[in-house]
Amino acid sequence: MNTQLRFPQLYEPVRKVIPAPDWMLYEDDIDAILRLKRERNAVILAHNYQTPEIFHGVADIVGDSLALARKAVEVEADVIVLAGVHFMAETAKLLNPEKTVLIPDMGAGCSLADSITPEDIALLRQAHPGVPVVTYVNTSAAVKAASDICCTSGNARAVVESLGVPRVLMLPDEYLAKNVAKETDVELIAWHGHCEVHELFTAEDVRELRASWPGVQILAHPECPPDVVAEADFSGSTAVMSDYVGQQKPGRVVLLTECSMSDNVAVDHPDVEFIRPCNLCPHMKRISLSNIREALEQNRHEVTVDPAIIEPARRAVERMLAV
Ligand code: 13P
């Protein structure tokens, strides 16, 4: 154990993914964040795509979008800091309207959330009368309010099938809808939104990985194009991919998703070799230890939801959580 460090126990598990000199630069912020959490009765919820010093250093609750929404309901704190993107902070606020929800950078958006508006949904409802609208949680609260029920990549098929109808509008991720459509008899009408991180992976990448890394198991997020998912060995949400590595213990694995995911999962599985072609999410990467510290010190940036939409938006999320 490195005795020059102030937090050697925190550093020990991440030493293979964070060089010691880098960690030393983080320690001031970690020290301040741990103190501020106690002083403000705050918790930090961090998505699986947050960098390891956040994910393993200061977060209280970590997970995929579904887990963060589920666990947000159970939080007993005055302040929630969402280390993730804006739609995740909005979802936490919908489920905790009386708590202060902070996001360290208001610019942490999402290409999927930006791809659709409530007006688009109104037009789709006119074009497909009576067809229920399932929206991915990667949407604004206003879009959630205009939909019937939400889903995540971890529960999309179950949500679609829970409605008991032959046809569903599944918005806004075209690839998620097409990937789920392969697993269900429900007809899914898609929108043209894409995740700017996952749309970059190609089936050719999968073939090259297999040729270069014998025996590699290839796991793809369902926001990847359908031909990528078809050629991969397994597909699932970030939490499902992480569980797969824990249960199957592949000798060599590649996670076709955001870059920090492999670092975070590798910490818990030192025997697994992670091959790391990956794409960075510029929105997730706006969050840092220093702006988490500033968020707690200066109570910024507070996430609010328009009172006119809070009830219908919360209903769509709660219907999903009940499935
Ligand atoms: P999940 O963690 O729910 O799989 O979502 C991935 C993602 O891209 C979140 O923005």
Ligand code: SF4
């Ligand atoms: Fe949005 Fe994709 Fe970034 Fe997730 S990884 S926040 S879906 S752009």
